[in-house]
Amino acid sequence: MVKIHVDMSLCEFHGQCVFIAPKEFRFEGDDLVYSEEVDEEHRARVERAAKACPQLAIKVE
Amino acid sequence: MPEDQHFVVVGASLAGLRGAEALRAAGYKGRISVVGDEDRLPYNRPPLSKKILTGEQAIEEVSFPLADDLGVDWHLGAAATGLDIAAQRVTLANGTALVYDRLLIATGVSPIMPQIPGRDLDGVHVLRDFAHAVKLRGALTPGRSLVILGAGFIGCEVAASARQMGLNVTIVDRLAWPMNRVMGPEMAGLFRTIHEEQGVSFRMEAAVAAFRGEGKVTGVELAGGEVIPADLVLVGVGSAPATAWLRDSGLVLQNGVVCDAACLAANGGGKIAAAGDVAAWPHLGYGAEVMRMEHWTNAFEQGAAAALALISDAPEPYLPLPSFWSDQYSYKIQALGRPKVDDRIEVVAGDLESRKFVAEYRDDAGVTGVLSVNMPARIAGYRRDLGAAIRQRATGL
Ligand SMILES: Cc1cc2nc3c(=O)[nH]c(=O)nc-3n(C[C@H](O)[C@H](O)[C@H](O)COP(=O)(O)OP(=O)(O)OC[C@H]3O[C@@H](n4cnc5c(N)ncnc54)[C@H](O)[C@@H]3O)c2cc1C
């Protein structure tokens, strides 16, 4: 499993992650919600989203 | 590209790092050397005017995470001083010479310091790199007076951070409206109001004649003779591409390193590309208008695109959607596209009064850009649609 964690004290809600990995990250109202665990097959996309986060707020394990 | 090749990147920051990462992701196994004049590994600049100044984020936290298997030879604290295209050689200030097969230029921009008397006084700051941010942060003591020269995004972000820290802040600019170049007067007026509500004073359409003080700055003198008291000054009047080291190289330098549509440098023989803030290239999605962007997302995408163009047999045109964000107080500003000054502005969600809205900029052909304040959820859809429109204009597909 791929573990995702977003440091919400750093997140500025600019949604690069939502654009790149809409299955794992989305906005609900003004909140960012994300899947904390996803299947291994989605790792590449999740890691791309983490890289594209300008706040370096997304950690992927 | 065969494995015995040497890929050299000059500029150890966002675009350069992304270039190296993209090469590895594409399976390139040869040598990669990255040269940087700063003595630290690549780090993220946007927080330097925001949460680093207010102390909400520790300055150590800005380093980019580096993959263990990136396999880069770092040459840090070593400025590139020359390029010999015929010999395929970059020379460094420390005497090292690097012979390359492919070269990615990603040296970014340097802050402009106008020829104002007193610019060497203590307390006159610029903000581009880590060292600048450490120095500025140390000077942001509550109750002190900060005068900011330049009402662009950096100036406005530092104004917001400094107000949050309890400093008195005055912004001086030659232009009539803050952040005007990006937003247009109507939106710029809104942001001026927001800053004024937070206690920032504006001296717009004013020129600075001198920085006053003995050894240390104590005031900023305007063209009319008035002196605004200042304990510190931030000069944020723009940046110039860092191309001095290329002056005698034979590359075409005109507001940046001039490239073709795929980011390959003119006169570089297909072996040199440029990316990020330093690169100027014709954007085929905008009628081949030559563009140079100073935004994070562009450096991120172009670093990869330019590096891959260098190892590709058929480099593709680089067709980014211009995109930008800024954070000031509790306002999250996001802008997409490339609106023109006379485009019509229409608020399509939320409203200006509540400072929570999405506005479209339109001309006769359709949506040219989008500005969102505190409504990030809507942006992903526009990113997709405007990006697709750009590709369609460029390729007819
Ligand atoms: C304070 C601040 C806040 C910002 N905020 C935002 C924001 O909110 N949103 C946004 O979209 N963008 C923002 N940006 C812009 C964004 O950070 C830049 O677009 C991005 O850093 C560009 O990356 P780059 O790699 O092209 O250039 P740079 O990050 O400038 O890196 C270039 C590197 O090359 C080095 N170099 C220069 N000359 C030489 C040489 N001769 N030899 C060796 N090395 C050399 C430089 O020292 C530097 O380390 C901000 C920038 C700053 C400074």
Ligand code: SF4
């Ligand atoms: S990309 Fe980063 S900052 Fe932006 S919404 Fe996602 S986690 Fe937050």
